[in-house]
Amino acid sequence: LTEWLWPDLAPQRALAALHTTLHALRQSLQAGLGPAAADLVAVEGEQYGVVLGPGDEWDAAEFLAAAGALDTEPGAERLERVAAAEARYTGVFLPEWPYETWAQQHRERLERAYCQVLEVAAEELTRAGRPVAAVRRYELLLEREPEREHWHRGLMRAFAQAGERGLALRQYHACRVLLRDALGVDPSAQTQDLYRSLL
16 A cells, blocks of 8 residues: 555655554544444554445445346346446456456456346347347457357347348357467357358
């Protein structure tokens, strides 16, 4: 924290500045929230944290809760829930610390949940006859994990449903090249069957 907040100060002065700032933070919280605010900032060894109570919220937890509520039967209600979950995603978790191990596990969990939300959104949008919106979700998924062949198939179907057969066929060829270059394999029989049906 001291290196991030006060990079130009000597270590001892930066540590003193941190303690002064934490004291001021606690006083500000106490002025607004009363005596209960004294326990909001916790210190364990060299770690500092914010202690959230049962009524407190934070965006990542809200997103994970919304993403976890998608395991239901398809339908209009599920499409509404997935849209709400997608809207709660605020981006990569703590992007200012991309290589810190303490944030990595939570970042990966949020990214997996976001991919799940995008996949369900793409499937539901295709099912609801909204292929252009589905295309955007499949493209976001493939940016993250281009080797996921079933996402290529989903994108091919969405393109075809949108009346873009040429783009669907081109997506098959992009998938085939990627799988051969990255993994040394050809597309599965299922993907090849979809390609032939589009032809």
